[in-house]
Amino acid sequence: MTHQQLLIAANTLWVVVAAVLVMFMQAGFAFLEAGLTRMKNAAHIAGKNVLIFGVASLVYWLVGFGLAFGDGNAVLGLHGFAPSIDALLAVGKAPFAAFTGIPGAAGWLFEVVFAGVSLAIVWGAMAERAKLWVYFAFGAIFTVVYSLVSHWIWAPGGWLQRFGMQDFAGSTVVHYQGALAALAGAILLGPRIGKFGHDGRANAIPGHNMPYAVLGTLILWFGWFGFNAGSTLGVATGGRVGFFGYVALTTNLAAAAGGLGGICVAWLVLRKPDVSMMLNGVLAALVAVTAACGFVAPWAAVLIGFVAAAVAVVAVPLVERLGIDDPIGAVAVHGLAGVWGTLATGLFAVPALAATVGVGHGGLLYTGSPYQLGVQALGLVAVAAFTFSVSYGSLWTMNRLWGIRVEPHVETAGLDVAEHGMWGYPEFYIPVPGGYGTESHGHLGLAHSHARAPVPEPRLAPAADAAG
Amino acid sequence: MVKVEAVVVRERVETVIDAVEEETGHVGVTVVEAIGHGSERGVTHEYRGRTFESRFLPKALLTFVVDDALAEQVVAAIADAARTGHSSGDGLCWMSPIADVVHHRTGERLS
Numbered sequence: 001m002t003h004q005q006l007l008i009a010a011n012t013l014w015v016v017v018a019a020v021l022v023m024f025m026q027a028g029f030a031f032l033e034a035g036l037t038r039m040k041n042a043a044h045i046a047g048k049n050v051l052i053f054g055v056a057s058l059v060y061w062l063v064g065f066g067l068a069f070g071d072g073n074a075v076l077g078l079h080g081f082a083p084s085i086d087a088l089l090a091v092g093k094a095p096f097a098a099f100t101g102i103p104g105a106a107g108w109l110f111e112v113v114f115a116g117v118s119l120a121i122v123w124g125a126m127a128e129r130a131k132l133w134v135y136f137a138f139g140a141i142f143t144v145v146y147s148l149v150s151h152w153i154w155a156p157g158g159w160l161q162r163f164g165m166q167d168f169a170g171s172t173v174v175h176y177q178g179a180l181a182a183l184a185g186a187i188l189l190g191p192r193i194g195k196f197g198h199d200g201r202a203n204a205i206p207g208h209n210m211p212y213a214v215l216g217t218l219i220l221w222f223g224w225f226g227f228n229a230g231s232t233l234g235v236a237t238g239g240r241v242g243f244f245g246y247v248a249l250t251t252n253l254a255a256a257a258g259g260l261g262g263i264c265v266a267w268l269v270l271r272k273p274d275v276s277m278m279l280n281g282v283l284a285a286l287v288a289v290t291a292a293c294g295f296v297a298p299w300a301a302v303l304i305g306f307v308a309a310a311v312a313v314v315a316v317p318l319v320e321r322l323g324i325d326d327p328i329g330a331v332a333v334h335g336l337a338g339v340w341g342t343l344a345t346g347l348f349a350v351p352a353l354a355a356t357v358g359v360g361h362g363g364l365l366y367t368g369s370p371y372q373l374g375v376q377a378l379g380l381v382a383v384a385a386f387t388f389s390v391s392y393g394s395l396w397t398m399n400r401l402w403g404i405r406v407e408p409h410v411e412t413a414g415l416d417v418a419e420h421g422m423w424g425y426p427e428f429y430i431p432v433p434g435g436y437g438t439e440s441h442g443h444l445g446l447a448h449s450h451a452r453a454p455v456p457e458p459r460l461a462p463a464a465d466a467a468g
Numbered sequence: 469m470v471k472v473e474a475v476v477v478r479e480r481v482e483t484v485i486d487a488v489e490e491e492t493g494h495v496g497v498t499v500v501e502a503i504g505h506g507s508e509r510g511v512t513h514e515y516r517g518r519t520f521e522s523r524f525l526p527k528a529l530l531t532f533v534v535d536d537a538l539a540e541q542v543v544a545a546i547a548d549a550a551r552t553g554h555s556s557g558d559g560l561c562w563m564s565p566i567a568d569v570v571h572h573r574t575g576e577r578l579s
Contacts, residue, residue, distance in 0.1 A: 318480050421514030430503065430513075430522040 001182030018230020025223035032216030034208035040414025043424030055139035121178025123327030164360030171291030179335030191325030238356035254305030258285020279308030282409030346373030475559035487549035
């Protein structure tokens with residue numbers, strides 16, 4: 001093999017491994033979201049992550065990848081829809097010339113799992129009350145919206161890419177976009193029954209399994225090494241071999257600072273070191289450092305993570321105060337932390353690292369120029385205007401035509417039994433053959449067929465006992 | 469004293485207790501999670517394409533120990549608040565006389 005072929009082999013190996021790590025983040029979302037919601041909806045909420053990854057994958061194959069990374073203009077890609085075998089196997093050729101160091105197929109795999117993550121975020125704020133078909137319909141619409149914005153920021157020639165917007169792995173593209181659609185959905189759905197009292201005060205609706213939420217958070221943290229470090233799309237970046245190791249390091253530092261920041265800020269502000277707020281802190285920090293991870297110094301990653309966690313802890317109750325019911329905290333954790341991370345990159349980007357990555361310039365702190373910060377802010381405003389309005393508009397239309405919220409009796413009974421016919425934990429509600437609380441198997445007709453044990457013979461007292 | 473017991477659907481538990489409190493002034497209740505069935509003999513669920521007949525449905529058993537004079541009012545309040553408008557499954561309510569009631573903390577006899 002030539003040197004060039006070896007490089008492509010190493011790049012492809014890393015990118016496919018990273019893509020698989022990111023795919024596993026669906027498991028993280030499944031556990032996080034199921035853990036932070038009620039038992040009666042557990043199967044629905046966990047299962048939705050399989051459903052939406054299926055929707056995202058097929059839509060991304062048909063149109064998304066072409067719109068995002070096919071050769072095109074500043075606004076959208078125009079080639080590479082349902083891509084051919086040749087297009088998927090070629091390296092750095094039309095229609096996927098954007099991927100210079102890996103085959104089109106590896107590029108597709110790495111990008112589709114990002115679309116899946118962004119779509120997973122949407123439903124966190126819509127949990128426990130949306131109709132099942134909405135996942136199919138809005139999942140497809142959102143995947144297209146996501147693909148357009150990722151073209152603007154990530155594809156060579158995208159209009160925000162031309163300005164030099166720095167979003168290394170998608171604080172804006174993936175997390176902020178997901179949160180914008182989540183916000184639109186939460187507003188249109190309205191709060192869950194009982195979330196707000198008659199006086200308008202928010203009630204706590206505790207999640208049903210905090211160890212699930214912890215496991216989900218750790219899986220997301222694990223997957224995030226693929227998410228951020230894999231976004232190098234290769235093993236050498238701007239002449240620095242192994243740059244992805246540095247990206248993984250800043251990612252971990254931010255998450256660590258976020259976990260500690262989350263629990264400490266919760267302790268100070270909410271008066272209790274709430275476990276779920278520690279988890280929100282980790283995730284907010286990871287969201288924020290996602291834009292910054294390739295551009296900033298280690299100390300800045302720590303600062304970005306800590307501030308993101310503080311923002312999330314304070315913002316979760318604030319979102320509630322606006323009357324918005326966001327069961328997982330997606331708006332605060334993915335939205336506001338995404339905004340912070342995108343802006344923080346414009347503040348703390350190191351000029352030498354910006355040159356290595358080859359996007360944008362040094363941040364305000366190093367250059368004294370507000371240019372990069374301004375570009376970051378422009379990107380946030382443009383994405384908010386587009387993604388929020390299209391999400392709100394399409395969900396509003398579906399709501400007017402068919403209604404996107406389940407009936408009150410469905411919500412009260414729980415989506416598991418009402419929408420899917422069976423609870424996630426049936427034995428908590430009803431006897432199951434051989435399950436907790438019954439050994440009778442009554443509904444199988446066995447209730448009366450268990451043989452009765454014979455009455456034991458009266459035992460004679462042994463002689464030894466009588467003797468003492 | 470009279471013991472009033474009621475089987476109600478679980479989502480009505482607090483509605484019923486609130487109604488008793490508001491309409492009769494009686495405060496105090498014991499709630500037991502229960503399963504059971506009436507004349508409909510349970511309900512049918514679905515699991516992996518098969519029907520799953522559950523003989524039992526989730527209910528709650530509420531026990532109120534009330535003054536003789538309040539008993540009728542309490543029963544009326546419970547029945548009103550437990551009615552869901554569904555065709556079956558709202559549960560029932562009954563009362564029975566009790567011989568003696570001892571208050572643990574004070575040792576006082578309530579009747």
